[in-house]
Amino acid sequence: MSKSENVIKKFDNSVMHSYGRYPLVLEHGEGRTACDEDGKRYIDFGSGIGTNSLGYCDEEWADAVCAQVRKLQHNSNYYYTSVQADFAETLCKSTGYSKVFFGNSGAEANECAIKIARKYSFDKYGKGRHTIITLVNSFHGRTIATLSATGQEVFHNYFFPFLDGFVNVTANDIDDLKAKLDDTVCAVMLEYIQGEGGVNSLDQEFVDAVYELCGQKDVLVIADEIQTGVGRTGKLLAGDWFGKKADITTLAKGIAGGLPMGACLVNEKLSQVLTPGTHGSTFGGNPVSCAGGLVVFGRVANESFLSGVQAKAAMIREKLSTCNEVAGVSGIGLMVGISLKTKKAGDVAKEALNRGLLVLTAKEKVRLLPPLTITESELSEGLDILIGILEE
Ligand SMILES: Cc1ncc(COP(=O)(O)O)c(C=O)c1O
Known part of the structure; x- marks a missing residue:
């Protein structure tokens, strides 16, 4: 053998x-x-x-990661670390977002985005405005909430009941979007290029319509850039190709060069939505992953x-x-x-x-x-x- x-x-x-x-x-x-x-x-x-x-x-990446492992491998989120502060600042400055929440995976970053969208709407408009529109053929993760968000029937088996409050629109179908964008909707979540769904780009016209219609109704746009972000498309964020900046962008995969990390980035409007006790993650923002992420962004964000x-x-x-x-x-x-x-x-x-x-x-x-x-x-x-x- x-x-x-x-x-x-x-x-x-x-x-x-x-x-x-x-x-x-x-x-x-x-x-x-x-x-x-x-x-x-x-x-x-x-x-x-x-x-x-x-x-x-990569040598520079491995050196930074190993140095951090030898210095401080983890601390609870009751305390601060300078490496997390540095990485958060780098992420916000290079992407143009106001604040970040750190998790450990793409699914966690999307869970955070879903919670922020619903809380923003609840705080401002009260109950009943909680629907999140996602696209047919999308993929947003494997937790129950992100599976519920995922617009592929093949994933909606075995694990019933899935969560209420997700409605699917056919990608690039503006009429379908208009029909489903009712008063219960708090956010539209999209991948600019559906990765697991078959590497399909959205049309510029559809993306324009999403942003215009959402802007009119204070409905948030969530860009799941877990696969498309961090330089993958030749821009730091794929939204740059479409000339768009979502209210929330989620990143994971390449963000820390192969160490577990997910990030949920929000604009100024959403920067105070999460308050102490409303969200958390034991490993989120791990110093070793942050050290790796700093090297990745030092290289990619130029x-x-x-x-x-x-x-x-x-x-x-x-x-x-x-x-x-x-x-x-x-x-x-x-x-x-x-x-x-x-x-x-x-x-x-x-x-x-x-x-x-x-x-x-x-x-x-x-x-x-x-x-x-x-x-x-x-x-x-x-x-x-x-x-x-x-x-x-
Ligand atoms: C667009 C997108 N969102 C979310 C996820 C889930 O990420 P993770 O497997 O890190 O939870 C993936 C993973 O393939 C993805 O491609």
């Missing part, structure tokens, strides 16, 4: 089978390359589902880094346009969905693994979310493998 087979056997004996895993055991990573237990190397076009934003074990991301994004699209099997490419920046003419995305991902390339899938598409630091030559090498599979 190989080393990997041993690990998989032990793992499956003790870990619940809630994921469909590939038979791959990663042992270490370096830059944009992962290495398995048996010494095989893989170019990583998935970055832990858009999480290892600076690749594996124009030359972001234009580098855009250049790499253009290169991917140019190379894919030469491939006959590619029916279309969706997404923005380093968030890429590839529609195929004849092949199945799952089969392509499996074959890519055999050939030393990690790719993701989203619905029927092959999905790429490479580390933002990937080089053009690494991209080229990985794309050659992918196109080789697609053209066979």
Whole structure:
């Protein structure tokens, strides 16, 4: 039995089978390359589902994280730390938001957004204005509230009852939005590019209508930028491509370079909604994650880094346009969905693994979310493998 087979056997004996895993055991990573237990190397076009934003074990990031671990690994939120203050200030300054609440995941960031939207409305208008509109095909997380928000029937099984107060509108359907935006609504929650839903961008016209209609009724806009934020699209926030700033933006995934963190950012209007005792999280704002996040933002939140991301994004699209099997490419920046003419995305991902390339899938598409630091030559090498599979 190989080393990997041993690990998989032990793992499956003790870990619940809630994921469909590939038979791959990663042992270490370096830059944009992962290495398995048996010494095989893989170019990583998935970055832990858009999480290892600076690749594996970036030196500056690892130094900052290790230094923080040796200094203070955790403290309760009864006390302050300077590293959390620094990261909060960096986040607010670079995104233009007033205040942040820290959790540990995307779902937690969205839970916070939902609570803030409902409390803002309750404080100002009283009971009965609690509905949150989300979009068909959206994905907002796996907790009961964020599953209730998620606009995909496939997730609404087994765990009944789901929460009341979520209504779905078809993405890009302005009439549907108008019909459902009644007096019970306190917020509209959207992903500018639906990630898990299949890498589908919203239309500018629809986004404009959301902001205009919500603005008229003091209905909040919540942008779930958990997958699209932190430079993934070649702008710090994907909302920048649409010329929009939501009342609330949620971030997670790449925010701390692979350490658990979620952030709920709010504008001035909402900055006093949460008061002592109304929300909390034991690990939220963990100093080690904040130290990692500071390095990520130090690197990503600058124009030359972001234009580098855009250049790499253009290169991917140019190379894919030469491939006959590619029916279309969706997404923005380093968030890429590839529609195929004849092949199945799952089969392509499996074959890519055999050939030393990690790719993701989203619905029927092959999905790429490479580390933002990937080089053009690494991209080229990985794309050659992918196109080789697609053209066979
Ligand atoms: C847009 C979006 N929102 C929320 C989540 C949930 O994040 P987490 O798995 O960190 O809870 C995800 C995860 O894929 C996501 O893509």
